[in-house]
Amino acid sequence: MTVTTGPRLGMVAGETSGDLLAGLLLGGLKSRWPDLASFGIGGPRMAEHGFDAWWPHEKLAVRGYVEVLRHYRELVGIRNALGDRLLKERPDAFIGVDAPDFNLGLETRLKSAGIKTVHFISPSIWAWRGKRIEKIRAAADHVLCIFPFEPEIYAKHGIAASYVGHPLADAIPVEVPRAASRVALGLDADVQVVALLPGSRRSEIQYNAPRVLAAAQLMKRERPGLRFVLPAVPSLRSMIDPLVAQYAPGAGVQVLNGMSHQALGACDVTLIASGTATLEAALFKRPMVITYVMHWLTYQLMKRMAYQPWVGLPNILLRDFAVPELLQAEATPDNLARAAFKWLDDPEAGASLVRRFEGLHQQLRCNTAQAATDAIEKVLRA
Incomplete structure (x- = not known):
């Protein structure tokens, strides 16, 4: 497709850190496309750039197997409802920001339906759960990596990936205030x-x-x-x-x-x-x-x-x-x-x-x- 006006992007960012990272990303996207539209799950940092939050990001702020099990039905229900709505809206692309346990399944569904998918913040497959790379292959058309050694890992598995640096390194001044x-x-x-x-x-x-x-x-x-x-x-x-x-x-x-x-x-x-x-x-x-x-x-x-x-x-x-x-x-x-x-x-x-x-x-x-x-x-x- 040729992008002449601002694209329509579905996005999901879970919890405070994801909202921060997604907000920094949206700042760059809005600089490129001032009339960009974005919607999905996010928080106040994303809202500063006009993001339309269909669900608040706090809903995904759960960590740990035992803790996730307690909220499993609610999380699956949100993901299914969100997927239905995104398939109806047909955004130009979907960007999943971190939250891999939630986003990768959603991305797989959207990608199989012909919606382009990007995963921002590579899951730490080099630290644990390395077999998730097969899920990532099925889920993401492109992975945005925040650490310089990560694209090589994806290249070995035939997955498109780019090193983009860490947005916090840009946001935080080199000289400490x-x-x-x-x-x-x-x-x-x-x-x-x-x-x-x-x-x-x-x-x-x-x-x-x-x-x-x-x-x-x-x-x-x-x-x-x-x-x-x-x-x-x-x-x-x-x-x-x-x-x-x-x-x-x-x-x-x-x-x-x-x-x-x-x-x-x-x-x-x-x-x-x-x-x-x-x-x-x-x-x-x-x-x-x-x-x-x-x-x-x-x-x-x-x-x-x-x-x-x-x-x-x-x-x-x-x-x-x-x-x-x-x-x-x-x-x-x-x-x-x-x-x-x-x-x-x-x-x-x-x-x-x-x-x-x-x-x-x-x-x-x-x-x-x-x-x-x-x-x-x-x-x-x-």
């Missing part, structure tokens, strides 16, 4: 600040927040001058505030509505749940302690399928335990507090980590919005 971030949060320049990021899903808050907050309580007791900030998804405030009162009543935790980038820009160290946020922390050049706790059965299943010794994205990309990972039974409040103190007490180690993160930032920074838009335009023209 530390002073401005502290001003935005009302924090003095000379205090030590710990950012608490226990996750953006309900299950993550349930499992991670009590341990992270209890660690903050221990740290505050030992060093009263510390300040703590916790950027929260606004819809989860009603869940987070009681946990703060229960597990960190004396820590003076400043709970923020969103503002995760300001929190990372302002902090000296972060206690952070494994996920996209760890890459954001690395791009902000911040020492971190990665943690994650989930249902024990989910953990056992995922552990057996893992191909690499690392869980956190910064460690996977650097191929080293550059930052500590405290998972499951190791994620005790005392262990988390001790690991955070090590970063605060060893500025040389922190400076060395900053240099490694600077190199990573440059590697991932390549105008993702434009590169992805170029790749999507080729799919539309094919």
